[in-house]
Amino acid sequence: MSSPGLSSPHDPQAEPDAVPATTVDGTEPQGSFVTLALLVLGVFSYLTMEMMVAPIVPFVQQELGISASQSAWMLTGLLVVGAVCLPLATRYADIADKKKVFLVVLGLAGIGAVVAAVATTAPLLIAGQMLQGVGVAVVPIAIGIMRDSQPLDRARTANTIFVISGGLGAAVAYVAVGPIVTHLHYSYIYWFPTIVIAAVVVIGLRALPACPPIAGGKVDWTGAVILGAALVALLLGLTFPTTSGWGSPLVLGLLALTVLLLAVFVMVERRHDSPLVDLHGLAEREIRGVMSINFAHAIATFVMYVILPTLALLPIAIGYGMGGDASTAGLILLPYALLVVVAGPTAQRLEPILGRRGNMILGAVFIMAAGLVLLPIGSAPWTPYLCSALMGLGLGIGFTQSLNTIVRVVPAERVASASGAVYVVRSVGGVLGGQIAAAIISAGLTAQGAPSWGAILATILLIVALGVVSVGLSYLLAGRRSATTAQATLSPAQA
CATH class of the missing domain: 4.10.860 (DNA Excision Repair, Uvrb; Chain A)
Known part of the structure; x- marks a missing residue:
């Protein structure tokens, strides 16, 4: 038997989408733009801070005198804690007041940032980073708050804004981290976002709406x-x-x-x-599709994170390098961040035209194209920037559509935990993608210690293959006609 509010596994498109959350008097919540503004500020400040961590690793190594393996735990520790805390925090948010859980999680991330900012030893810095990992849950919990407190259309628009926040956060990080480290100190990448986080927590205590659980339960x-x-x-x-x-x-x-x-x-x-995890719900066809596609997209993302900076730093004389420096390696990812911002609203506007499946296929096609445009890099050294832009479009459309699909088909009392499951899948896929790309490059080094063209080509073809796989997985989602039919079956009170 399928979970309430989800379609049957035997006929995934026969049931209507999940109905909007309702208030105690049975009406759809009207919401507040103040709520949206606070949630976006919290999400943006946290994501910006985390996107700045990777570029400062060399400076941290130099100042604290730590090894590369130790500094790697700045990212690995955050990822591990985030993956462990996500299911627990999002499930607790679903059965408790989401407002309180959001503020606690965001506050703990802020405390972790302060610990990292004042750290003078590697263990203390890593401990601060690990505590920040709790904050990974802010996005799915924010999605749950919007689902409970806003009209359904605005909740879906908020998903787009959250994706835009991630893109803008990455863009700000890539541009700002250099001047901050050069003219101030790497600790300021923690202090600036923490000020915003503290303001959101203080104001949110009064301004965010209470979100009591829609359904009972326990952890x-x-x-x-x-x-x-x-x-x-x-x-x-x-x-x-x-x-x-x-x-x-x-x-x-x-x-x-x-x-x-x-x-x-x-x-x-x-x-x-x-x-803790609704296994019946995750087994539903569209949710399986969302999870599988996000796993493939996360692998592709981290392969890109490895291959594009590598190409930027390789010498031009090798035949497929750009001959750039550390600034080039950071700026090459800027088109990705900016196009994610464009992709969110694009996905929102295209969904009524293409349907959920069509949007996912479009995103996958952009990912395939991102890999293919790298093939002539020897004669066109600008292609990594185009690859970065196409990946931003593809991944942004896919992620926005994933969140919108969850809001549409998952019961309101499970939205936070279902969104959290997507983030766990993306974390695992990201680690796997980074390791696969690193293994391919390490296995294909030339006598001079540079990655061979064969190794570079293998990573390019991997991105293309992941795009092809994503196209196939997109057929697990409802097509435009099926989604339109399902929407038409909603009663006036549900529509």
Whole structure:
């Protein structure tokens, strides 16, 4: 039996979309633009801060005298904590007051930023970064607040704005991190966003609407511990191959432990009255499609993060390099960030025309094109910038459509946790993509220590292949005619 509000797994397009959340008097919530502004500020400040971390790693290594393996935990630690806390925080938000959970999570991220800013040792800095990982839950919880407190159309528009916030945050990070580090100190990348975070928390205590749970439930602590352990084992298993190799006993043991823990988790969740993860809901056709597509997109994103800066730094004489410096490596990703901003509203406007499936296919086609345009890089050194722009369009359209699909088909009381599941999938896919790209490049080094054209070509073809796979997975989503028919079946009170 399928979950309430979701379509049948046997006929995924026969049921109407999930109905809007309602207030206590049965009417659709009217919402407030102040709510949207505070949520966007919180999301933007957090995402901007996190996007600035990777570029400052070399400066942190130099000032604190730490190794590359130690500094890598600035990102890995944040990712691991975020993946573990996401399901727990989003599930708790669904059964408690989302406002309180949002402010607590954002506040903890701000405290972590302060710890990192004042840190004078590597362990303290990494601890601050790990505490910031809790903040990864701010976006799915913000989506849940919008779903509960705003009319459905505005909630879907907010999804677009959240995607735009991520793109703008990345753009600001790529442009601002250089001047901040050069003229101030790397600690200011934490201080500036923390000021905004503190203001959002203080104002939000009074201005954000209370979002009491729509349905009852309790936190599945047993499931949370098992899933957390599985995600830690998986992410560590995907991280250690860089130093230990994929065939090492440590890596194989961690991956085997992951499989065992996930099997136990599924058994526990199936028997729990209020599971941490709605396995029945995730098994629905459209939700399966969203999760699978985001996994593929995350791999493609992190392959791009590896390959484009690599091409920027390779010498022109090698035949496929740009001969740039660290600034070039950062600016080459700027078109990606800016086009994500454009992609959000584009997806919103195209959905009534193309349908959910058509939008996803369009995003996947842009990803394929992003890989293909890199093929003539030897004679056209500007192609990495075009690749960056096309990836921004493809990934932005795909992610916006993913969030809109969740808001449409998932019951309101599960929106935060379903959105959180997407972020967990993206985290795992991102780590895997980065490791695959690094392994391909490391295995194809020339005698001079530069990546060979064969290795570069393999990563390019991987991006293209992921785009092709995403096209196929898009057929799990409703087409335009099916979505229109489902919308027409809504009663006047639901529409």
